[in-house]
Amino acid sequence: MSWLRKKRVLLLLFIGFTAVLFLGTNWMSWFYPIHFKEEIREHSTTYETDPFLVAAIIRVETNFKTGQESKKGALGLMQLMPDTAKWALEQAKLPDVSLDELKAEPSANIELGTWYLSWLDRQFAGNRTAVIAAYNAGPGKVTSWIKDGDWDGTESAVKDIPFGETRHYVQRVIYYYNQYRELYNEI
CATH class of the missing domain: 1.20.5 (Single alpha-helices involved in coiled-coils or other helix-helix interfaces)
Known part of the structure; x- marks a missing residue:
């Protein structure tokens, strides 16, 4: 040399x-940054949702890049599908928010996405792994997988999730969730 x-x-x-x-x-936080901490903290508190889960989903969905729209039409930081967003806006009784605002405004997108995670958490009785799967594949599919015995809804059986995309998604979200929990005391 x-x-x-x-x-x-x-x-x-x-x-x-x-x-x-x-x-x-905490030097590892350079590799696992969390942006929009105030918005995540505020909306997680309001909707009693784990802020680390919100951050992990944003990381997997868009890596904290604003203004995103997927090929399938999912909008904003948390990649909400338009139909899901319209339904959630009605259910959450949030003030009028347009789909354009959900795409462009981080706080509006994080609020609706966090509300939706809270709703999913109630639907799946606090089963975080099933909530993550439902966020990706939809609650109907996940309920059907569990009911039909295709997947038992547990983290230890993620390999049994019938959709490869959802299986990979759940694994990635859990990975970032664990990294954030380990690196940060709070958001």
Whole structure:
């Protein structure tokens, strides 16, 4: 190894150790940032929903990028489908919010998505894994999978979720959820 290369390696090691000393163990938060903390905290409190779950879903859905619309038409940070959003707006009795606002306004999207997670949590009696699956595949599908014995609704049996997309989605959300819980005391 050349002297110049050794100097670069030593410099990188020095920078890394210095960062750990000054940042403590929370340096990993650089790799797992949470944006829109105030909105997540506010709406999670209002709808009694785990803020780490909200953050994990946003991370998987859009990586905290605003103004997103999927190929299937899902809107905003939490990627709410238009029909689900219209239904949820009626059920939640939220002030008039347009689909354009749900796409563009982080707070409106987080509020409706958090309300929907709260509703799903009640539907699935607090079963977080089933809630995550239902957020992706829809509550009717998840209820049917559990009723028909295709999946028992548990985290340990995620491999049995019939839809590959939903199976992968649940695994990713749980991964980020666990990372956030480990790295942050609160949101």
